[in-house]
Amino acid sequence: MTYEFIPLKEKYQKEVVPALMKEFGYTNVHEVPKLVKVVVNMGIGEGSRNKETAEIHAKELTAIAGQKALITKAKKSISNFKIRKGMTIGAKVTLRGPRMYNFVYKLINLVLPKVRDFRGLNPNSFDGKGNYNFGLTEQLVFPEISPDQTKRIQGMDIVIVTTAKRDEESRRLLELLGFPFKKQ
Amino acid sequence: MKKGIHPEMKLLTVRCACGAEHKIWTTKEQLKVDVCSNCHPLYKGSGGAGLIVDTEGRVQKFKKRYEGKY
Ligand SMILES: [Zn+2]
Numbered sequence: 441m442t443y444e445f446i447p448l449k450e451k452y453q454k455e456v457v458p459a460l461m462k463e464f465g466y467t468n469v470h471e472v473p474k475l476v477k478v479v480v481n482m483g484i485g486e487g488s489r490n491k492e493t494a495e496i497h498a499k500e501l502t503a504i505a506g507q508k509a510l511i512t513k514a515k516k517s518i519s520n521f522k523i524r525k526g527m528t529i530g531a532k533v534t535l536r537g538p539r540m541y542n543f544v545y546k547l548i549n550l551v552l553p554k555v556r557d558f559r560g561l562n563p564n565s566f567d568g569k570g571n572y573n574f575g576l577t578e579q580l581v582f583p584e585i586s587p588d589q590t591k592r593i594q595g596m597d598i599v600i601v602t603t604a605k606r607d608e609e610s611r612r613l614l615e616l617l618g619f620p621f622k623k624q
Numbered sequence: 625m626k627k628g629i630h631p632e633m634k635l636l637t638v639r640c641a642c643g644a645e646h647k648i649w650t651t652k653e654q655l656k657v658d659v660c661s662n663c664h665p666l667y668k669g670s671g672g673a674g675l676i677v678d679t680e681g682r683v684q685k686f687k688k689r690y691e692g693k694y
Binding site: 444445447502503504506507508538539542545546548549550552553554558559560583584618620 | 631
């Protein structure tokens with residue numbers, strides 16, 4: 441991936457930064473909230489939690505993120521969830537920089553519109569520190585995943601980490617980037 | 625960022641069934657898209673990022689129309 445063109449980056453610099461400066465009164469460009477990283481995590485449900493399943497989903501995650509996904513393992517045993525330490529529990533990828541912008545552009549413009557009965561993202565799913573969490577119930581919403589080659593439906597959790605200090609600033613950042621939030 | 629372990633990505637212009645084009649980096653040679661931010665009813669008037677694509681098209685049309693007139 442060479443970076444002569446990064447989806448969404450120009451929009452951030454030319455439209456979002458000036459708009460946020462005006463709305464929140466930042467005096468310095470460096471104060472303006474920006475995206476830091478996007479973490480995509482597939483937690484594989486009990487029952488089908490084995491190495492092969494995790495590897496299949498890690499491959500899917502790699503294909504949609506453009507970066508090698510890692511297999512996640514339990515750090516400790518949790519008996520209630522039938523998890524033993526070291527057990528394979530899912531797949532994960534953390535995106536920053538150009539891959540992050542590209543992924544977010546794809547999410548906004550191609551992936552979310554494909555979610556069945558999509559009514560908009562929950563505008564309240566911020567964590568109090570300017571980060572946004574949401575879930576997708578099936579990997580099939582990504583254009584890189586072909587339904588005929590998918591044997592198992594798997595959802596994922598997505599965390600958008602920003603430099604915004606307050607949820608309100610983060611929400612506006614994401615909104616201006618094009619995230620379709622439900623009207624409050 | 626480790627080198628050599630990540631899949632190769634290509635810059636692809638994805639054409640939605642509605643005609644809108646989206647330029648993205650992807651691991652696939654081609655992508656089929658039936659619905660996008662340009663044609664999904666929820667995005668209408670939301671100022672979705674799909675508008676970039678629209679704007680590019682409009683800017684080009686504008687340039688063509690006024691080419692050589694100034
Ligand atoms: Zn479309």
